[in-house]
Structures are given as structure tokens and as C-alpha cells.
Amino acid sequence: DGGITQSPKYLFRKEGQNVTLSCEQNLNHDAMYWYRQDPGQGLRLIYYSQIVNDFQKGDIAEGYSVSREKKESFPLTVTSAQKNPTAFYLCATKTEFNQPQHFGDGTRLSIL
Amino acid sequence: AQSVAQPEDQVKVAEGNPLTVKCTYSVSGNPYLFWYVQYPNRGLQFLLKYITGDNLVKGSYGFEAEFNKSQTSFHLKKPSALVSDSALYFCAVRDAGNTPLVFGKGTRLSVIA
Numbered sequence: 001d002g003g004i005t006q007s008p009k010y011l012f013r014k015e016g017q018n019v020t021l022s023c024e025q026n027l028n029h030d031a032m033y034w035y036r037q038d039p040g041q042g043l044r045l046i047y048y049s050q051i052v053n054d055f056q057k058g059d060i061a062e063g064y065s066v067s068r069e070k071k072e073s074f075p076l077t078v079t080s081a082q083k084n085p086t087a088f089y090l091c092a093t094k095t096e097f098n099q100p101q102h103f104g105d106g107t108r109l110s111i112l
Numbered sequence: 113a114q115s116v117a118q119p120e121d122q123v124k125v126a127e128g129n130p131l132t133v134k135c136t137y138s139v140s141g142n143p144y145l146f147w148y149v150q151y152p153n154r155g156l157q158f159l160l161k162y163i164t165g166d167n168l169v170k171g172s173y174g175f176e177a178e179f180n181k182s183q184t185s186f187h188l189k190k191p192s193a194l195v196s197d198s199a200l201y202f203c204a205v206r207d208a209g210n211t212p213l214v215f216g217k218g219t220r221l222s223v224i225a
Contacts, residue, residue: 041217042218090156100161
């Protein structure tokens with residue numbers, strides 16, 4: 001989606017390693033979200049932030065951490081505590097109340 | 113808590129035929145309903161939304177959806193399917209409290225030439 005950049009596109013994690021997924025937006029949207037997508041399971045919410053310096057846990061926050069120090073950026077760290085991190089990770093943003101969420105093109109994380 | 117069900121994992125239709133992808137929802141109060149499409153290794157693209165007003169909503173690429181409050185459904189439709197419509201389709205819902213979207217598990221649409 002135009003204006004939302006997720007990097008890298010592919011990422012490999014070694015056992016016991018933390019990795020950070022980047023999400024940057026230039027849409028000036030207040031809210032940002034991280035979802036995890038697994039085959040046949042749809043999208044599950046990890047964390048979300050509706051304003052800078054504030055964020056809330058989603059349905060599957062265990063083993064993940066986030067920060068929201070700038071409006072444009074919402075990085076997701078997959079910690080070694082996440083035992084099954086292999087998935088497609090999607091970042092999304094939203095502006096006003098009635099508007100849809102916009103999605104980046106995702107990062108695919110695999111285990112070495 | 114809100115939830116979404118997409119009862120069909122896969123839908124197959126012939127090119128030129130009408131298509132329907134089903135979605136039912138559960139939410140407290142008035143629902144905010146959305147349809148998205150996903151192509152391989154890409155993010156989700158917004159198709160259409162229902163917030164209030166006319167029960168028939170028209171969206172991108174010729175898609176439309178009908179909101180049925182009594183059946184708590186929001187089925188996605190297109191009068192004439194194209195091969196290029198083949199993709200993964202997601203229905204999503206949230207309540208009026210600006211909570212994050214809750215997504216269904218997705219329906220894979222295959223349009224056969």
C-alpha cells in the first residue's frame with residue numbers, strides 16, 4: 001500500500017535471537033497495528049497504537065514487543081520467547097474513525 | 113467481543129459467472145464492516161465498507177456487498193467474475209468504539225477460465 005513501508009521483505013531468525021521488523025508510514029495516520037498471518041487462520045492482532053507513546057496488547061502479544069516513539073514508526077520485535085515465529089507479519093495504519101485500515105506489503109519471517 | 117465467520121475456505125466459479133463470498137458477524141451494537149482482498153505475498157487491499165445507510169454497498173473493481181442486519185451477514189458479490197479476481201478475500205468487523213478490526217479466516221476465490 002502506498003505510504004506504508006515494511007522492511008525487510010524476508011527475514012530469517014536463528015534460535016534464541018531477537019529480530020525487529022520495521023514499519024514506517026508517511027500517511028500522517030494516528031493509529032498503527034501489527035497483525036500476524038498464518039495459513040488458514042486469518043489475521044491475528046499482536047499490538048496496536050492509537051497515539052504516540054502509547055500502545056495496547058492484542059490477542060497474541062506474548063513473545064512480542066513494540067515501541068511508538070514517533071508517529072511515523074511502529075517497530076515490532078519478535079523475541080526469543082516467541083517459540084513459533086514463522087509467519088507473515090502485516091503492519092497497518094488508520095486515520096479517522098470511519099476510515100479503513102491500510103496495509104503494508106508485509107514481512108515474511110522464517111526460522112533458520 | 114466481536115467475531116467474523118467466513119464459512120467457505122474456498123470458492124470456485126467460472127469466468128463470467130456471478131460470485132458470492134459469504135461473511136457473517138457478531139458484534140455488540142452497530143457493526144462497521146469491511147472487505148479486503150489479498151494477492152500472493154502482498155498486503156491487504158481495501159475493497160469496500162459498510163458504516164451506515166444503504167444496505168447495498170458498491171466498492172472497487174466492480175465488487176459490492178449487501179448488509180443484512182437480521183441475518184448478521186455481509187456477503188461480497190460481483191455480477192461477472194474475472195480470472196484476475198482470483199485471490200484471498202477477508203471480511204472484517206469492529207464495533208462503534210474504534211477498536212481494531214477483527215478478521216475472518218479468509219476465503220480463497222478461484223475463477224476458472
